[in-house]
Amino acid sequence: MPELPEVETICRGLNHLTLDRAILGGDVLLASSIARSMSASDFLTKLKGKSIERWYRRGKYLLAELSQCRGGAPVPAQTVLPSTSPLGGGWGGLTSSVFLPSQTGWLGVHLRMTGQLLWVNQSEPLPKHTRVRLFLEENQELRFVDQRTFGQMWYVPSETEVSSVVTGLKVLGPEPFSAEFSTAYFAQKLHRRARPIKTALLDQSLVAGLGNIYADEALFVSGVLPTTLCADLTADQIGRLHAAIIQVLQKAIASGGTTFSNFLNVQGVNGNYGGVAWVYNRKGQPCRACSTPIERIKLAGRSTHFCPVCQTKGEVNGF
DNA sequence: AATAGAACCTGCGGGC
DNA sequence: TGCCCGCAGGTTCTAT
Numbered sequence: 001m002p003e004l005p006e007v008e009t010i011c012r013g014l015n016h017l018t019l020d021r022a023i024l025g026g027d028v029l030l031a032s033s034i035a036r037s038m039s040a041s042d043f044l045t046k047l048k049g050k051s052i053e054r055w056y057r058r059g060k061y062l063l064a065e066l067s068q069c070r071g072g073a074p075v076p077a078q079t080v081l082p083s084t085s086p087l088g089g090g091w092g093g094l095t096s097s098v099f100l101p102s103q104t105g106w107l108g109v110h111l112r113m114t115g116q117l118l119w120v121n122q123s124e125p126l127p128k129h130t131r132v133r134l135f136l137e138e139n140q141e142l143r144f145v146d147q148r149t150f151g152q153m154w155y156v157p158s159e160t161e162v163s164s165v166v167t168g169l170k171v172l173g174p175e176p177f178s179a180e181f182s183t184a185y186f187a188q189k190l191h192r193r194a195r196p197i198k199t200a201l202l203d204q205s206l207v208a209g210l211g212n213i214y215a216d217e218a219l220f221v222s223g224v225l226p227t228t229l230c231a232d233l234t235a236d237q238i239g240r241l242h243a244a245i246i247q248v249l250q251k252a253i254a255s256g257g258t259t260f261s262n263f264l265n266v267q268g269v270n271g272n273y274g275g276v277a278w279v280y281n282r283k284g285q286p287c288r289a290c291s292t293p294i295e296r297i298k299l300a301g302r303s304t305h306f307c308p309v310c311q312t313k314g315e316v317n318g319f
Numbered sequence: 320a321a322t323a324g325a326a327c328c329t330g331c332g333g334g335c
Numbered sequence: 336t337g338c339c340c341g342c343a344g345g346t347t348c349t350a351t
Contacts, residue, residue: 002344002345003344003345006344032327032328060345060346110345110346111344111345112327112344112345112346113328113343113344113345113346114328114329114330114343114344129329146328147328147329147330148327148328148329148330148343149327149328149329150327150328150345150346151345152346167347168346168347193321193322194321194322195321195322195323199322199323202345204345204346211344211345212343212344212345213344214344280344300322300323300324301323301324301325302344302345303342303343
């Protein structure tokens with residue numbers, strides 16, 4: 001379900017609502033929702049007595065920094081700083097807080113296609129696809145609901161490098177809003193590559209966080225056909241696409257995630273990506289810019305939508 | 320090394 | 336009404 005803007009929206013909501021409350025217990029209704037690095041019972045045992053200090057997003061991953069609640073076992077201070085951050089490159093300001101003495105592990109979450117993280121009262125009726133429940137103080141609950149069961153949760157002990165457990169973090173490229181994601185970097189990664197640009201945009205090692213919706217939207221805004229081979233992109237096209245990726249994602253975050261989906265934020269409220277998509281899921285409907293019917297093809301096994309006129313003009317679309 | 324395709328699941332909507 | 340097919344926002348494993 002979620003791409004970067006939706007995960008960012010969830011992350012902000014979680015930081016607003018879930019911090020500094022003791023995790024008193026939990027319930028794993030589907031064992032496979034806990035990544036196989038750990039059993040479901042160990043997962044719950046490790047989380048019990050901890051609280052969430054802060055949520056972070058990396059690509060489409062959510063990571064909660066945990067701390068020990070008062071009354072818990074004392075945590076020895078870290079005396080030797082490791083040479084690399086446990087969260088790997090591209091994490092920016094997070095590194096400095098990782099080895100505070102109170103830090104006692106991480107909770108990782110990936111929502112995959114249909115996962116939802118909801119902050120509810122424990123008395124709320126359980127949706128059919130409830131997979132994991134974490135019970136916090138004052139009868140509150142962090143509830144993981146996931147119809148297609150692809151979503152995953154991880155517990156990572158504080159002395160362990162996060163990416164050694166949440167292995168998907170290892171292959172993530174730069175955050176799209178970071179300085180590392182420069183036009184020069186983008187051009188270099190596309191240089192002489194044979195695959196279509198749409199396929200490349202879905203590759204999380206190129207840039208982290210784009211998914212099928214925003215890849216199509218960014219290609220429309222930049223006026224580039226999704227079938228264009230990376231090697232055939234002009235410097236101008238690469239520049240427009242680089243800018244469009246950032247613009248489309250920022251706009252979606254500003255609107256609280258997409259609305260053409262069953263996306264819900266942590267309080268169960270639908271997002272609002274400026275109201276509309278330019279091309280995604282609009283096959284046969286008139287282009288919002290030129291009225292030409294939107295076309296739909298398949299690339300890398302994913303449906304791909306584009307305007308055959310606007311994306312061949314050699315200029316930016318949208319306003 | 321780079322790339323394509325299948326696999327992992329459940330449910331929904333369209334066509335017959 | 337019911338069955339079969341394709342489709343769904345993601346990642347990872349396997350095969351070329």
